[in-house]
Amino acid sequence: MTRLTRRTLLAGATATLAAASAQSPIHAAMPPSGKQAPGFYRYKVGNLECTALNDGVLTFPMPDGFVTNVSRERALAAAEAAYMPAGMVRFPFTAQLINTGSKLVLIDTGWGAGVAPMVGLLAANLAAASVDPKSIDVVVMSHLHPDHTGGIRTATGDLMFPHAEIMVPALDWDFWMSDAHMASAPNETMKGYFATTRKLYSGLKDRVTAYQWGQEVAPGVIALDARGHTPGHTAFAMASGASRAFIQSDITVIPELFLLNPDWHVAFDIDPVQAVQTRRKFHDMAAAEKAVVIGYHFPFPAMGHVEKTEQGYRLVPIAWSPVI
Amino acid sequence: MTRLTRRTLLAGATATLAAASAQSPIHAAMPPSGKQAPGFYRYKVGNLECTALNDGVLTFPMPDGFVTNVSRERALAAAEAAYMPAGMVRFPFTAQLINTGSKLVLIDTGWGAGVAPMVGLLAANLAAASVDPKSIDVVVMSHLHPDHTGGIRTATGDLMFPHAEIMVPALDWDFWMSDAHMASAPNETMKGYFATTRKLYSGLKDRVTAYQWGQEVAPGVIALDARGHTPGHTAFAMASGASRAFIQSDITVIPELFLLNPDWHVAFDIDPVQAVQTRRKFHDMAAAEKAVVIGYHFPFPAMGHVEKTEQGYRLVPIAWSPVI
Numbered sequence: 001m002t003r004l005t006r007r008t009l010l011a012g013a014t015a016t017l018a019a020a021s022a023q024s025p026i027h028a029a030m031p032p033s034g035k036q037a038p039g040f041y042r043y044k045v046g047n048l049e050c051t052a053l054n055d056g057v058l059t060f061p062m063p064d065g066f067v068t069n070v071s072r073e074r075a076l077a078a079a080e081a082a083y084m085p086a087g088m089v090r091f092p093f094t095a096q097l098i099n100t101g102s103k104l105v106l107i108d109t110g111w112g113a114g115v116a117p118m119v120g121l122l123a124a125n126l127a128a129a130s131v132d133p134k135s136i137d138v139v140v141m142s143h144l145h146p147d148h149t150g151g152i153r154t155a156t157g158d159l160m161f162p163h164a165e166i167m168v169p170a171l172d173w174d175f176w177m178s179d180a181h182m183a184s185a186p187n188e189t190m191k192g193y194f195a196t197t198r199k200l201y202s203g204l205k206d207r208v209t210a211y212q213w214g215q216e217v218a219p220g221v222i223a224l225d226a227r228g229h230t231p232g233h234t235a236f237a238m239a240s241g242a243s244r245a246f247i248q249s250d251i252t253v254i255p256e257l258f259l260l261n262p263d264w265h266v267a268f269d270i271d272p273v274q275a276v277q278t279r280r281k282f283h284d285m286a287a288a289e290k291a292v293v294i295g296y297h298f299p300f301p302a303m304g305h306v307e308k309t310e311q312g313y314r315l316v317p318i319a320w321s322p323v324i
Numbered sequence: 325m326t327r328l329t330r331r332t333l334l335a336g337a338t339a340t341l342a343a344a345s346a347q348s349p350i351h352a353a354m355p356p357s358g359k360q361a362p363g364f365y366r367y368k369v370g371n372l373e374c375t376a377l378n379d380g381v382l383t384f385p386m387p388d389g390f391v392t393n394v395s396r397e398r399a400l401a402a403a404e405a406a407y408m409p410a411g412m413v414r415f416p417f418t419a420q421l422i423n424t425g426s427k428l429v430l431i432d433t434g435w436g437a438g439v440a441p442m443v444g445l446l447a448a449n450l451a452a453a454s455v456d457p458k459s460i461d462v463v464v465m466s467h468l469h470p471d472h473t474g475g476i477r478t479a480t481g482d483l484m485f486p487h488a489e490i491m492v493p494a495l496d497w498d499f500w501m502s503d504a505h506m507a508s509a510p511n512e513t514m515k516g517y518f519a520t521t522r523k524l525y526s527g528l529k530d531r532v533t534a535y536q537w538g539q540e541v542a543p544g545v546i547a548l549d550a551r552g553h554t555p556g557h558t559a560f561a562m563a564s565g566a567s568r569a570f571i572q573s574d575i576t577v578i579p580e581l582f583l584l585n586p587d588w589h590v591a592f593d594i595d596p597v598q599a600v601q602t603r604r605k606f607h608d609m610a611a612a613e614k615a616v617v618i619g620y621h622f623p624f625p626a627m628g629h630v631e632k633t634e635q636g637y638r639l640v641p642i643a644w645s646p647v648i
Binding site (some may be wrong): 013029030032033034035037038039041042049051054056058062081082090092099101102103104118121127129130135182257290299300301305316317318319320322323324 | 606
């Protein structure tokens, strides 16, 4: 009966539509767009105008040993509970641009071009946000892993941000440039990281400035000791007037696994025990302060509040705003 | 000591930067953009290409009686726990566009122009998504509240979607067009809704098609009985191949209050007891099926999964994807 009624109604509707469209040209079905919205998001921290810039998302089969201190089954169960495809891990990448009023500062740069089709999108999203790479004054690295630092070069090896000073954490620079540390790299992945980092920074020694924890790397942006993930791994506090926000970098990578289970060791943590200490200390503070926390591997726009749960923490994503 | 080191390092960096920039023009500080990213988000449900279209967000002081069956203090505590500004409620609005391959279908239309500066943004976001309002074939209303239906007209009163059939739930049409119901409207808000709806649809009777629950309003889009919020309030199932997603419309308005506390009555529910029954039935199903659920008043992009908690449900927002 509903279906009969439906047919009757639709027949009527079609007649009405045809009549209404009589004076306008008949249009064809609209082709699918196939295009996602641009991956940037603006917000303010006091007078700082910030832009989250997505570099893409990698979704890959979870390798053995991805979480080194729990079983693959348990890690996969956490991924599936977070609606990741069966057997897979979803890993997003989002850098932050800060306009301090006097300086345009990029914190981390994404993978760079040519690594995989689903990453290296930062340059396109920067363009969508109407930012010329030439206008960036300072590029600050949280640490020297390739997903953070690869974007300093274009596909042809030129400098992506030709006018920018490149600031790197002093302890990470010392670590990755140390021949002794490279020689004692424990596995092929780490050996690859050493090789990639050295190739990337080859010839750039004079463009690079090493920074220390406690230093204001740009007006209102303070480098914080967040050691563990790498020896010089750095978080940042943004402060302007009464407003504050924290860029936690990789203190926690994907929140669905490692914020919920802060004692889990991701394979990329160089000192996983120290990383857990840093993670718990930082997020205890963030939860107590109801701080806005930005994470490089949080789902875009990569911002939220952190709440304590029985075993760890939970990320409550920020509510998207149509204005800054 | 850090500060001294910092000064030394920055002095060095400035010298390096100046040398590197010698052949390029010195550029001024980049002015702040002041502009948010466009508020649309694309996703697929099988072969259906869908676009979430934000119409804006209203943040307003919580009125007395906003939640009719709990104290204002308790309702405000829930809002503050969700990081809304003290004393305020944050209310987002997001419509859905569905390209079925043969029809371009808009489900709900936003407030329309001129209501408030922070709403009526759907037209701009449609433009940002490169969709011409003239290409929309069907506009389907979930119900006839002004935040859903006001967008059918432009600021000058013309039809915003001049080639579109307008489909309205038969029971809502009967209710809002009934002189008897208008005469017995229990308060000024409801009287206003009747007046607004009649003015909006004045002269459009021949353009409007009434639809029934169970009907396929467009290929792959099925109208579902979701009565309570209004007499004809409708949810939608989108289905294509093995994929499904549910547009829950206003079964639950803002999830921070009413999904977490499904027994709370929002002032806008015309039959709040029925609305609670519909809410619990729908979200029990959605949680059990791990369904993708889209809500008109969920934070943009207004999609997520629903999980049962002790007292109600929790929304887990979808992980943003850089590709469709």
